Amino acid sequence: MKLAFEVNGERRTVETSPWKRLLDVLREDLRLTGTKEGCGEGECGACTVELDGEVVNSCLVAAGQCDGRRIVTVEGLARGGVLHAVQRQLVACGGAQCGICTPGIAVCAAHVVDRGLIAGCDDATARAKIRDLLAGNICRCTGYQLIVDAVIAAAREVAPGTEGAR
Amino acid sequence: MTAYLRPRDLDEALAARAAHPDWMVLAGATDLMVNANHRAAPTGILDLWRLAPICFVRAADGEIAIGAGATWLEVERDAAVCTHLAPLAAAAREIGALQIQARATLGGNVGTSSPVGDSLPVLLALDAELEVASVRGRRRVPYREWCTGYRTTRLAADELIVAAHLPLPGPTTRTVWRKVGTRRAQSISKVMGAAAITLDGDVVIDARVALGAIADRPVRIAAVEAAVRGQRLADAAHAARAAVGPAIQPIDDVRSTASYRREVAENLVARFFHGMMQRADR
Ligand SMILES: Cc1cc2nc3c(=O)[nH]c(=O)nc-3n(C[C@H](O)[C@H](O)[C@H](O)COP(=O)(O)OP(=O)(O)OC[C@H]3O[C@@H](n4cnc5c(N)ncnc54)[C@H](O)[C@@H]3O)c2cc1C
Ligand code: FES
Ligand code: FES
Numbered sequence: 196m197k198l199a200f201e202v203n204g205e206r207r208t209v210e211t212s213p214w215k216r217l218l219d220v221l222r223e224d225l226r227l228t229g230t231k232e233g234c235g236e237g238e239c240g241a242c243t244v245e246l247d248g249e250v251v252n253s254c255l256v257a258a259g260q261c262d263g264r265r266i267v268t269v270e271g272l273a274r275g276g277v278l279h280a281v282q283r284q285l286v287a288c289g290g291a292q293c294g295i296c297t298p299g300i301a302v303c304a305a306h307v308v309d310r311g312l313i314a315g316c317d318d319a320t321a322r323a324k325i326r327d328l329l330a331g332n333i334c335r336c337t338g339y340q341l342i343v344d345a346v347i348a349a350a351r352e353v354a355p356g357t358e359g360a361r
Numbered sequence: 362m363t364a365y366l367r368p369r370d371l372d373e374a375l376a377a378r379a380a381h382p383d384w385m386v387l388a389g390a391t392d393l394m395v396n397a398n399h400r401a402a403p404t405g406i407l408d409l410w411r412l413a414p415i416c417f418v419r420a421a422d423g424e425i426a427i428g429a430g431a432t433w434l435e436v437e438r439d440a441a442v443c444t445h446l447a448p449l450a451a452a453a454r455e456i457g458a459l460q461i462q463a464r465a466t467l468g469g470n471v472g473t474s475s476p477v478g479d480s481l482p483v484l485l486a487l488d489a490e491l492e493v494a495s496v497r498g499r500r501r502v503p504y505r506e507w508c509t510g511y512r513t514t515r516l517a518a519d520e521l522i523v524a525a526h527l528p529l530p531g532p533t534t535r536t537v538w539r540k541v542g543t544r545r546a547q548s549i550s551k552v553m554g555a556a557a558i559t560l561d562g563d564v565v566i567d568a569r570v571a572l573g574a575i576a577d578r579p580v581r582i583a584a585v586e587a588a589v590r591g592q593r594l595a596d597a598a599h600a601a602r603a604a605v606g607p608a609i610q611p612i613d614d615v616r617s618t619a620s621y622r623r624e625v626a627e628n629l630v631a632r633f634f635h636g637m638m639q640r641a642d643r
Contacts, residue, residue, distance in 0.1 A: 213365035330546030331458025
């Protein structure tokens with residue numbers, strides 16, 4: 196089928212099987228290799244992208260289901276060469292080590308921050324919520340603490356509910 | 362080459378379902394696309410993802426109707442569900458993690474009909490009815506009659522699930538859901554269950570108690586329901602614990618041993634009634 200959809204704000208078209216995983220369309224057809232495959236089973240979150248404004252595992256989305264939809268990948272987080280606050284803070288706080296989980300963490304964390312999902316929470320509540328919201332993103336390196344620190348720092352930087360501070 | 366259809370409305374979906382019974386019915390794809398790159402492509406895909414007429418959560422006439430296409434994220438964010446159907450909201454919050462909840466649908470959980478489907482004991486305990494449709498018409502199936510065996514259901518080859526209808530629990534009915542797994546997110550239940558307990562003061566008038574992961578399908582535990590009727594809550598907790606063991610046949614598998622599951626099921630069921638005791642006091 197001919198798949199026409201919006202990826203990181205650009206209209207893209209791809210000739211593909213409707214059964215192909217969105218993950219493979221992104222990596223192979225569009226050469227957007229920032230999105231990683233960890234498990235291919237929906238367990239690890241390395242392949243996380245936004246689909247119509249919600250975070251999903253791109254290994255569990257069929258290409259056909261993306262026709263006419265809006266996708267944001269890790270490549271779409273930075274604007275005009277400036278990293279998203281979450282990306283800057285993952286670097287600053289040491290929230291990325293080997294890096295395989297990092298694109299998925301960045302997409303999910305940017306979603307959490309930009310949607311204001313921890314807005315107005317005190318520090319302890321925000322930390323608990325971040326762990327809950329990012330529970331589908333497995334990281335074998337950092338022990339999570341530094342990732343949580345990075346999301347907290349990014350949320351402070353970005354005004355909730357705005358596209359903000361990119 | 363895999364055919365693909367995204368129907369515009371339910372009639373088109375039902376016509377396609379009747380014309381192509383061999384096509385894969387795909388919703389959030391969180392069951393069907395696991396390891397999809399290693400699996401044979403289907404002949405065709407009937408894509409129900411975001412099919413508007415089945416994507417709703419609607420409170421009306423003493424019930425809440427949840428469209429088969431509603432995601433668990435939509436269910437857990439719905440104010441009426443959180444207020445009146447707390448066990449369903451609780452189950453929704455523990456299905457996978459955020460990325461799964463954003464895609465996984467009620468219709469998919471009911472369609473897969475796994476013994477570990479987390480919403481299924483809730484549908485049993487709340488005495489839900491399923492609405493299914495085909496080109497032949499619509500019908501309602503009480504959820505307690507839906508599961509016919511391990512991952513098999515009463516869905517006919519030309520039918521689609523439209524919605525689940527959940528009657529609102531009465532003012533003296535308390536409801537509860539609890540899951541035991543290795544961790545809260547992304548974990549397949551070792552044992553989980555739900556109960557709807559109708560009280561007169563602290564006396565149990567009636568109870569529906571359902572468990573998952575302890576048989577080939579989600580089940581109501583009639584022996585427990587009978588044992589607690591007419592008992593005060595404190596006694597009901599003991600009676601429930603004693604009744605559940607002989608009534609279930611949990612299995613040994615990679616996730617747990619049968620004896621562990623049995624013990625957890627006993628504690629779980631006892632706690633349903635103990636928990637009510639604290640709430641009845643308040
Ligand atoms: C990492 C991970 C974690 C998970 N954790 C949990 C968990 O904690 N608890 C739990 O219960 N489940 C869990 N699941 C399983 C899955 O997410 C749920 O069963 C979910 O509700 C399936 O919904 P779906 O829309 O994605 O289904 P799909 O995969 O799209 O479909 C599943 C089945 O239902 C059928 N179907 C779907 N909609 C209809 C309809 N309207 N009419 C007829 N048939 C239909 C399909 O044909 C298919 O047979 C998990 C899955 C993954 C990958
Ligand atoms: S690769 Fe998709 S969740 Fe792991
Ligand atoms: S940084 Fe290595 S898995 Fe997270």
